[in-house]
Amino acid sequence: MEQKIYLFGLNHKTAQIEIREKFALTGFNPIHDGLMDRDGKVGEALVLSTCNRVEILCVSGLNLDQIAPIVLKKWAEFCRQDPDLLKKHVYTYEGLEAVNHLFTVAASLDSMVLGEPQILGQLKDAYRKAVEKKTAGVIINRLLHKSFSAAKRIRTETAVSSSAVSISYAAVELAKKIFGELQNQRAMLIGAGEMAELAALHLLNSGLKDIMVANRTLERAQELANRYKGQAMCMEKMLENLHRADIVISSTGAATTIIRASQVKEVLKKRKHQPMFFIDIAVPRDIDPNVNQLDNVYLYDIDDLKEVVEENLANRREEADKAGEIIREEVTKFSDWLKSLDLSPTIVDLLNRGELIARKELKKTMRVLGPEVDETSRKAMEQLALSIVGKLYHEPIVFLKRRSREEGSSQRFIDLTRRIFNLDQEHIPENAHQSRKKGIEK
Amino acid sequence: MLSFRLLDFFIAILYFTGALSFLIGLIYSSKKTQDRSVIITATGFGLHSLDLVLKYTLGIGEILTQSQFYISLLAWSFLLIYFFLWWRLKLKFLSITAAPMALLIFTGSLAISPSTLPIPGILQGLWFGLHIGSLFISMALLALAFGAGVTYIYLDRKIKSKTRLSNVSKDMPSLHSFDRANHLAVILGFPLYTVGVLSGFIWAAFTWKTIFTWDPKEVITVIIWLIFAWLFHKRISGAWKGKKPAQMIILIFILTLTSFIGINFFTETHHSLRP
Numbered sequence: 001m002e003q004k005i006y007l008f009g010l011n012h013k014t015a016q017i018e019i020r021e022k023f024a025l026t027g028f029n030p031i032h033d034g035l036m037d038r039d040g041k042v043g044e045a046l047v048l049s050t051c052n053r054v055e056i057l058c059v060s061g062l063n064l065d066q067i068a069p070i071v072l073k074k075w076a077e078f079c080r081q082d083p084d085l086l087k088k089h090v091y092t093y094e095g096l097e098a099v100n101h102l103f104t105v106a107a108s109l110d111s112m113v114l115g116e117p118q119i120l121g122q123l124k125d126a127y128r129k130a131v132e133k134k135t136a137g138v139i140i141n142r143l144l145h146k147s148f149s150a151a152k153r154i155r156t157e158t159a160v161s162s163s164a165v166s167i168s169y170a171a172v173e174l175a176k177k178i179f180g181e182l183q184n185q186r187a188m189l190i191g192a193g194e195m196a197e198l199a200a201l202h203l204l205n206s207g208l209k210d211i212m213v214a215n216r217t218l219e220r221a222q223e224l225a226n227r228y229k230g231q232a233m234c235m236e237k238m239l240e241n242l243h244r245a246d247i248v249i250s251s252t253g254a255a256t257t258i259i260r261a262s263q264v265k266e267v268l269k270k271r272k273h274q275p276m277f278f279i280d281i282a283v284p285r286d287i288d289p290n291v292n293q294l295d296n297v298y299l300y301d302i303d304d305l306k307e308v309v310e311e312n313l314a315n316r317r318e319e320a321d322k323a324g325e326i327i328r329e330e331v332t333k334f335s336d337w338l339k340s341l342d343l344s345p346t347i348v349d350l351l352n353r354g355e356l357i358a359r360k361e362l363k364k365t366m367r368v369l370g371p372e373v374d375e376t377s378r379k380a381m382e383q384l385a386l387s388i389v390g391k392l393y394h395e396p397i398v399f400l401k402r403r404s405r406e407e408g409s410s411q412r413f414i415d416l417t418r419r420i421f422n423l424d425q426e427h428i429p430e431n432a433h434q435s436r437k438k439g440i441e442k
Numbered sequence: 443m444l445s446f447r448l449l450d451f452f453i454a455i456l457y458f459t460g461a462l463s464f465l466i467g468l469i470y471s472s473k474k475t476q477d478r479s480v481i482i483t484a485t486g487f488g489l490h491s492l493d494l495v496l497k498y499t500l501g502i503g504e505i506l507t508q509s510q511f512y513i514s515l516l517a518w519s520f521l522l523i524y525f526f527l528w529w530r531l532k533l534k535f536l537s538i539t540a541a542p543m544a545l546l547i548f549t550g551s552l553a554i555s556p557s558t559l560p561i562p563g564i565l566q567g568l569w570f571g572l573h574i575g576s577l578f579i580s581m582a583l584l585a586l587a588f589g590a591g592v593t594y595i596y597l598d599r600k601i602k603s604k605t606r607l608s609n610v611s612k613d614m615p616s617l618h619s620f621d622r623a624n625h626l627a628v629i630l631g632f633p634l635y636t637v638g639v640l641s642g643f644i645w646a647a648f649t650w651k652t653i654f655t656w657d658p659k660e661v662i663t664v665i666i667w668l669i670f671a672w673l674f675h676k677r678i679s680g681a682w683k684g685k686k687p688a689q690m691i692i693l694i695f696i697l698t699l700t701s702f703i704g705i706n707f708f709t710e711t712h713h714s715l716r717p
Contacts, residue, residue: 308604311606
């Protein structure tokens with residue numbers, strides 16, 4: 001029975017968050033929750049449930065029309081929701097389309113933020129669960145491994161996940177372009193807003209040495225400084241400490257500029273012209289834009305950072321095309337493997353059957369000849385019988401291999417071969433033939 | 443002699459492949475290709491060292507009067523400094539100037555037919571060696587600082603103008619590393635340059651019994667030395683960092699290169715390397 005890959009899913013493009021919430025499959029177990037029951041209609045299954053997507057990947061011998069209602073029913077049952085509502089939002093992929101979709105998801109090309117890295121980890125978790133619950137078989141194992149390696153290839157060969165796409169990460173990246181590793185750098189937060197804190201946190205995670213916090217109210221400054229083992233000061237002390245800061249993140253609610261270019265010039269002399277990086281995320285701006293004209297000083301305001309992020313996103317979209325190319329390549333490779341999967345058991349069956357016949361006939365002959373036959377002659381006869389069978393089956397096998405490489409319809413020839421040589425006489429139940437006949441009639 | 447030709451040719455091929463593969467690695471931002479280029483260049487450098495040692499030991503006495511040997515030595519010192527900087531600053535990026543420079547100068551040395559330089563006197567060997575050695579090494583430092591300077595100015599402009607930053611390769615080192623390369627080149631390069639110039643004058647005093655002959659090379663060297671001294675002072679005092687020293691080192695290197703090519707090859711002076 002031919003096994004096909006199916007994928008059913010909801011994501012941020014096809015369903016609102018309210019819908020995705022309703023149909024989340026956290027904790028869904030394909031075996032306990034009835035998707036994979038004993039009759040083996042669904043041979044393998046994997047469930048991915050994140051906040052942006054819910055997907056069921058399964059392998060089954062059934063047709064799409066047969067399997068879709070089963071999967072959707074079990075899904076809706078688990079969530080105690082209406083299957084018709086699910087049907088409206090769900091997308092369905094079959095065969096190589098499903099493979100293609102899975103690879104796209106793994107490479108984060110289908111994510112809300114293109115190229116974000118979390119999805120790969122989530123997919124790995126989902127796969128681990130499938131392995132633990134023993135719902136992953138030959139095809140899902142291979143498919144998931146291939147999707148991980150395709151994602152890795154895309155990560156290294158394209159810039160889809162490179163440059164930063166959030167404002168605070170963009171700031172960190174710029175700081176690294178200026179200072180290199182940040183382990184000798186000190187940052188100063190002017191004003192203790194949430195966004196400034198976030199940027200500071202990212203900087204600290206990237207190895208920043210030290211942090212200073214200047215704020216209108218000393219208590220708040222102290223609170224922040226304590227959290228990150230920094231130094232707190234009131235706003236009046238800010239200017240006299242400014243020369244100690246390499247990175248300045250300003251986010252006060254002041255109505256006018258609080259740092260002027262002439263002041264920065266003085267500060268620069270004090271710090272022997274070591275470079276400085278000003279990040280002004282306040283609106284209205286805290287720092288005189290002319291600061292950017294000074295040598296060794298770089299000033300980015302919130303709009304500049306947004307622009308960097310926009311540009312990086314555009315760059316990622318460009319890279320996504322390249323990534324699509326890689327995915328197509330990997331899908332082709334996977335489909336080649338799938339094809340050989342169908343072919344090789346047939347070849348093995350064919351050779352086994354041949355050997356069985358040869359040994360049976362050899363046994364008969366030996367019985368007729370009696371015990372006088374010596375070991376050398378017996379060996380020679382065995383050799384003869386086996387090689388005749390081997391030669392006989394050689395051409396059909398070569399034919400099958402060629403066909404399965406050349407065209408997509410190898411299934412037909414494999415099926416034909418199995419019938420001609422009666423390979424499935426004992427293995428295939430009566431009703432399987434029935435369903436196949438029906439399939440042809442359709 | 444033929445085997446040397448073959449060896450030289452092989453070294454040139456290695457330098458060429460090294461320079462080319464680094465460029466390719468940079469364009470396609472492939473770390474593997476870049477690493478390979480460093481290995482190729484290093485192999486070339488190893489063979490080059492062997493080549494120089496063999497030529498020196500086999501042809502002792504007369505080899506020192508061949509211009510080819512000096513130019514080859516210059517190419518070699520470029521790579522020596524490059525590997526040194528790589529070790530100290532992890533600035534593999536400078537390969538972008540080091541390998542092509544070495545290639546250019548080395549093949550240049552091959553193109554020159556072996557001619558002999560008039561080097562009178564024997565006792566003055568020490569001063570002459572000091573003169574050539576220190577000047578070549580400081581020139582190599584200058585060349586690398588030139589590469590670092592050009593990239594610094596490019597990157598600085600990119601960050602300041604806030605445009606198309608995504609085009610800047612992720613592997614490109616930070617402004618800080620380029621500035622450190624500049625710092626090192628000035629701190630080491632200027633004293634070496636001074637030693638080179640002084641030993642030249644001392645050697646001249648021994649050989650020609652006069653210190654300053656108004657030879658164009660001497661004039662331009664003194665000018666370069668003055669600019670270099672100014673830069674050295676500003677750098678040491680901490681008054682200059684980043685862009686200004688980068689610009690200055692570019693100027694100094696261009697002057698040095700012009701004086702090296704223009705004067706040593708195209709004018710009739712006693713610095714001439716012309717056949």
